[in-house]
Amino acid sequence: MARILVVDDEQEVCDMLKKFLTKRGHGVYTALNGEEALSIVKEERPHIVLLDIRMPIMSGMECLKLIREIDKEVGVIMITAVKEEEIGKQALELGAFDYITKPLSLKYLEDCLMVKLLQMTA
Amino acid sequence: MKKKHILIVEDERIVSADIKMSLQRFGYAVSGTAVSGEEAIKKAEKLRPDLVLMDIVLKDKMDGIEAATLISSRFDIPVVYLTAHADDKTLERAKITDPFGYLLKPFDDKDLHTTVEMALYKHKMGKNLKESEERYRTLFEESRDAIYIVSQEGKIVDFNQSMLDLFGYTREEMQGMDLSKIYVNTDDRKKHKEKMEKRGFVKDYELKLHNKNGKEMNCLLTCAVRRASDGNISGYQGSIHDITARKRAEQVSIKAKNRAEKALRQLRKVQTRLIQSERLAALGELSAGVAHEINNPLHIISGHAQILLMDGGLDSEIEETLKIVEKQVERASRITDQLINFSKRTEPEIKELDINEALNNTFVLLKHQLAQDNIKIVKQLYSEPVYLHADPAQLQQVFLNLITNASQSMPEGGTLTISTCVRDSDVEINFTDKGCGIPRKNLNRLFEPFFSTKEKGAGLGLSIIYGIIQAHEGSIKVKSKVGEGTTFTIKLPVRKRAIK
Numbered sequence: 001m002a003r004i005l006v007v008d009d010e011q012e013v014c015d016m017l018k019k020f021l022t023k024r025g026h027g028v029y030t031a032l033n034g035e036e037a038l039s040i041v042k043e044e045r046p047h048i049v050l051l052d053i054r055m056p057i058m059s060g061m062e063c064l065k066l067i068r069e070i071d072k073e074v075g076v077i078m079i080t081a082v083k084e085e086e087i088g089k090q091a092l093e094l095g096a097f098d099y100i101t102k103p104l105s106l107k108y109l110e111d112c113l114m115v116k117l118l119q120m121t122a
Numbered sequence: 123m124k125k126k127h128i129l130i131v132e133d134e135r136i137v138s139a140d141i142k143m144s145l146q147r148f149g150y151a152v153s154g155t156a157v158s159g160e161e162a163i164k165k166a167e168k169l170r171p172d173l174v175l176m177d178i179v180l181k182d183k184m185d186g187i188e189a190a191t192l193i194s195s196r197f198d199i200p201v202v203y204l205t206a207h208a209d210d211k212t213l214e215r216a217k218i219t220d221p222f223g224y225l226l227k228p229f230d231d232k233d234l235h236t237t238v239e240m241a242l243y244k245h246k247m248g249k250n251l252k253e254s255e256e257r258y259r260t261l262f263e264e265s266r267d268a269i270y271i272v273s274q275e276g277k278i279v280d281f282n283q284s285m286l287d288l289f290g291y292t293r294e295e296m297q298g299m300d301l302s303k304i305y306v307n308t309d310d311r312k313k314h315k316e317k318m319e320k321r322g323f324v325k326d327y328e329l330k331l332h333n334k335n336g337k338e339m340n341c342l343l344t345c346a347v348r349r350a351s352d353g354n355i356s357g358y359q360g361s362i363h364d365i366t367a368r369k370r371a372e373q374v375s376i377k378a379k380n381r382a383e384k385a386l387r388q389l390r391k392v393q394t395r396l397i398q399s400e401r402l403a404a405l406g407e408l409s410a411g412v413a414h415e416i417n418n419p420l421h422i423i424s425g426h427a428q429i430l431l432m433d434g435g436l437d438s439e440i441e442e443t444l445k446i447v448e449k450q451v452e453r454a455s456r457i458t459d460q461l462i463n464f465s466k467r468t469e470p471e472i473k474e475l476d477i478n479e480a481l482n483n484t485f486v487l488l489k490h491q492l493a494q495d496n497i498k499i500v501k502q503l504y505s506e507p508v509y510l511h512a513d514p515a516q517l518q519q520v521f522l523n524l525i526t527n528a529s530q531s532m533p534e535g536g537t538l539t540i541s542t543c544v545r546d547s548d549v550e551i552n553f554t555d556k557g558c559g560i561p562r563k564n565l566n567r568l569f570e571p572f573f574s575t576k577e578k579g580a581g582l583g584l585s586i587i588y589g590i591i592q593a594h595e596g597s598i599k600v601k602s603k604v605g606e607g608t609t610f611t612i613k614l615p616v617r618k619r620a621i622k
Binding site: 010012013016017019020023054081082083102103104105106107 | 413414417418420421422423424425426428429432433451455458459462
């Protein structure tokens, strides 16, 4: 259905999301850091990026800026470890489509993806 | 040893020469002889002998007694009378002059020698005694302490200048004055008198005395009993040392010491508070870190559970179990949320609000619950609105938590007094319950996250309150006594109302 890139510095988080999204019929790439994520964005042009904010070396926010430079169309959904309104707001200003707090509701994520994909195909 | 010089006054020259020879034999020097009273006085003045041997009957108009009187009083030279016949009248006259001896003619050399030696010795002793008396008199008079002697009845019989200076009486007034006049408390006198009669003295007895004008003084009294030769108490002697100035200095220094100690106590208190708030801040950091770390595994657990549940077609027992997993993850995640709240990660949304109104809004929310729990709220709110810059939702959380805690401390119901008052540039909000109180050992840890004495509850309520108040640049303090109740006091800075 769609190409989705999951970026999280924890392998287990990537695995869990990959399992869920694959079951939903999406093509899933995973990246453990910002740099890896950027090269996948360049090469694979995913429709959606699920991007963790708290990551070592390159933070999610930095990564978001660079992704947007590469691809203005890609839908980025930020995933934050804790509810931080301020950071959420910033992310939206930087062009993120939404932000979700961990532990996330997969139902919410599914709805969110649907909305974004509909927007993109419209 | 220096030879003693003797002047012989004798109008019969033979007798005079005879005496002179005898004296010289005994080792005395005869500095001169005189035949008349007048000559005797002149020679006594000029020669200054150690002793005068004086014939009472002289040919001139001035007799020996007259001359002796003058010599002994003017030059302090002892006189021994020589006399052949002593009628009572003459002897009586001679006695008055306080002679150092008599030699009744005819006398032998031994009598002469003994009498002269005795006279010289007596005079020397008398002189010593006088000198020592003078020495003591000087000590007595010049002592800076007031010294007195009183009779057994308490009348002042002797005193020194310092006594007059200290009490402001004239010499005439003090002579014979009743000593009790200088006591502020006559009981004092009774007390130390009893002690003194038992032990014979009192030393540094502290008491209050007053001078003629009634000015009170702090004094130390050292006093001893005087006994007559029969051993009975004949009076008392005492010395008074005025310690008013010292006492005042002492008081000043005590006051200063107290002030210093108070400052030190305050400093320690502040230090304790600082350490406590440092610790809480460190705990806040830690909590935030822990919350982040825990959220990731929670995220993974819940994700997998959700995936399984979404797929459906599960055995109903497995489905139930997965739902429990989800629910517990949710619970854990609420705790991590609260931890993050405590660590002040959430910035307050500042609005201008009236603290009284904010409290009233909270009361409305709790009205039914409090009625059910039989809790009566007594409001003592500041008469005018007090404006703050604060996050209304966060403040409400603070009030709700404190009121709930208070009501839980009074399970049988009771009164909760909530007051607001303005102090300097702060508003003080007090929550006083009459509940079970908090044991002392728990007071210091009260605001730490996860510190709880309740069976239910994560122990985060007060730590969240602490975090919120800190974020509002305020402070929270607690006072409590087991069995009496607890008061939480919140201080928040008051803002001048923006002009609209």
